Amino acid sequence: MIEPSQEGRTIRPWNTRRLQLMVQLLATIYQLLTTGSSCTKRELYYLHLELAQTPAYTYATLEDVYALLDADPWELHVYNTSKGLIAGPIVLTLTDGQRIDCNGRWGTAVPLDVGSVTEIRLAAKLVLVVEKDTVFKRLLEDGITSTFPDTLVLITAKGYPDVSTRLLLKKISDWTHVPIYGLMDADPHGIEIFCVYKFGSLAMVHQQRSLAVPTMRWIGLFPSDIELLGLLGVPLREGELKRIEQMTKRPYTEGHIQRELLLLRQLATKVEIESLYNIASDFITTVYLKGKLKECINLRQHVEEEHSVLR
Structure with missing residues (x-):
């Protein structure tokens, strides 16, 4: 953070x-x-x-x-004007008693006054944050909530995250302790957006304790997926290469994030999440996310079992 x-x-x-x-x-x-x-x-x-x-x-x-x-x-x-959307088995209760059920087919708008949310009831094993509105809608069209019943809540801020969406995600993390994962484009902008969710915005440093979600994990799309899956990308512009250089110098972009940034610079190619649909129309839901989410759930269950044994 x-x-x-x-x-x-x-x-x-x-x-x-x-x-x-x-x-x-x-x-x-x-x-x-x-x-x-x-x-x-x-x-x-x-x-x-x-x-x-x-x-x-x-x-x-x-x-x-x-x-x-x-x-x-x-x-x-x-x-701020809220632009986020949320879909899945989650109910928000506001100070005036209003209950917002987010289990609608196409998602529900993140409330403008997230500060008035007093209770969160969540019947899912994880939260998946997707970078773009187009991917959010496509995943719902593909029936991701049916493919993974009672498994996930889907959230998007339609690009760079607004404060309301970040604050709601922070409350979900702090109050429910469910794991939160991010699905972003394999480009400097997508990785930057993930870092804003996880570590905070450089422009709003004094608000980071209330907004950053340091436990959030990036599950794709990775620059390392580009060659692994044979994805066709677009050459990075000079400005994007400079942004990568700047990001690698930040103290929090270490380990896996650092390695992926360096690989992205080496490949000099960016790829959007939607490129996975070129492999198969249902590839993201039935293959890519299915494997990653199953791995995440199994890992969490293993950790919980270890904790129960230690108790």
Whole structure:
């Protein structure tokens, strides 16, 4: 997990406008907390258009507010627009008593206010996070929940993960202790997304204790699968090769992740998960994931048996 510096974050209002915006944002947040209401980051931008030069300017100032108050955004009733989807045998209970059953055929939207989730009932052995919405939908179309009944919950943030999806995944991990696995493209972007889930975002270091899932494991698609399965890829661009170089220098990309990054650079080729469908239309569900998930379940059962013997 990415650790914030012990010195904390230095807040440097660059000018009077920035300081005025901070004060107005603090006033709005105070109103949200006292009235029990909430809003999105985008709504805050429109509420303060006279000072907010751009959405990015507002969001950067909000980060200063979070650091100043030493609070996470959801604790201040400020949320991103949730874009995540979740499918499988899991029920979420909110503070108002509302129950969200996520066992629908095509999945359920991750609630915007994940901070209001007070209970999670999960009847599955694991959670599988997939990078892209297209793969999420295809897996559901292929009947993955029927192929693995009462086995998995499927989650996607449709690319780079939003805070709501990450916070829900963190709660699932902390509250249910089920293993969580990631299925990403074999490219720098896919590996980066996995690292954000597992270790945290470099841009949001001060929130990582509340969002990172350090126990999450990467189960594919690996760069080592490219030659193993004879997959056809696309040449990496110069910028992607530079990103790999940067990622290999991070302290947390060691061991297996480091080896796969180095192999990806050596191959200079990237491959999407969907390329597995070129082998067979049901290859991901009936072969690739079936083997990997079976191995994960067997490993977990073995560990649990060892723990029961030690007790």
